[in-house]
Amino acid sequence: MSDSASKLRQLPRGRHRLSREQVAESQRERILIAMGEAMTDGGYVGTPVAAILKLAGVSRETFYELFRSKEDCFTAAFDRVSALLAARLQLTIAEIADADGVTRMDRILGDYFDHMIDDPASARLFLVEVYAVGPAAIEARMALQKRFVDVVTAMLGAETDEQRFACATLAAAIGAMTTGRIAADDFDGLRALKAPLIELARRSGAVYGTAFA
Structure with missing residues (x-):
C-alpha cells in the first residue's frame, strides 16, 4: 500500500x-x-x-x-476518481481531434491505461470494489461506463446507430478486460491490450466508425 x-x-x-x-x-x-x-x-x-x-x-x-457513512465516503471517492479520469480523456480527445485512427486509439487507450496504472488504488475502487457497495454505487458505475462509451465513439468516429452499438460492445469488453487486470495487479497485461485492440479496430474497417473506414 x-x-x-x-x-x-x-x-x-x-x-x-x-x-x-x-x-x-x-x-x-x-x-x-x-x-x-x-x-x-x-x-x-x-x-x-x-x-x-x-x-x-x-x-x-x-x-x-x-461524511454521513462509509458508503457516503465511497460515493464521494468514486465521483472524484471518475471526474479525474473523464477530465484526462476529454483533454486527450480535444488534442487529437484531427489525428488518424491509429494515433487516436494509441493516445486515448494509452492515457486510459496509464491512468489506471498511475493510481491502481483508485482504479480498483471504481472498477472492482464498486460492486460490493450497493445498488446506488452500481448505478453510478453504469453511468460512468456510458461516458466511456462516448469516449470510444469519439475515438472511432461512430456516426450510425449500428456503429455506436458496436462501440458500446467494444467499450464493455475494454472495461471487463481492464477490470480483470487491475484486480490481478497485472499492469504489464493491461499495457499489452493496446496493440491488439488497435489491430482489431483496424481490421474491422467501418464497423465501429469512420476512423478505419
Whole structure:
C-alpha cells in the first residue's frame, strides 16, 4: 500500500493561516484518497472506517463531520476518481481531434491505461470494489461506463446507430478486460491490450466508425 494518502496536502505543523474551509478541504481530500488505499487490503466490506482514518490522519469526529457513512465516503471517492479520469480523456480527445485512427486509439487507450496504472488504488475502487457497495454505487458505475462509451465513439468516429452499438460492445469488453487486470495487479497485461485492440479496430474497417473506414 502506498503512503500517498498521508502525504497529499498535509497541513503545516503548528499554527497556520489556513481558513476553516481550506482545512476541511485538505482533510476531505486525504480521506477520499485513503478510502481507495485502505481497500487494497480488505476490499470495501473488510475495510473499517478506522483504517481510513489511520491512513488519512484525521479523527473519527472529522470523518463524520464530512461524511454521513462509509458508503457516503465511497460515493464521494468514486465521483472524484471518475471526474479525474473523464477530465484526462476529454483533454486527450480535444488534442487529437484531427489525428488518424491509429494515433487516436494509441493516445486515448494509452492515457486510459496509464491512468489506471498511475493510481491502481483508485482504479480498483471504481472498477472492482464498486460492486460490493450497493445498488446506488452500481448505478453510478453504469453511468460512468456510458461516458466511456462516448469516449470510444469519439475515438472511432461512430456516426450510425449500428456503429455506436458496436462501440458500446467494444467499450464493455475494454472495461471487463481492464477490470480483470487491475484486480490481478497485472499492469504489464493491461499495457499489452493496446496493440491488439488497435489491430482489431483496424481490421474491422467501418464497423465501429469512420476512423478505419
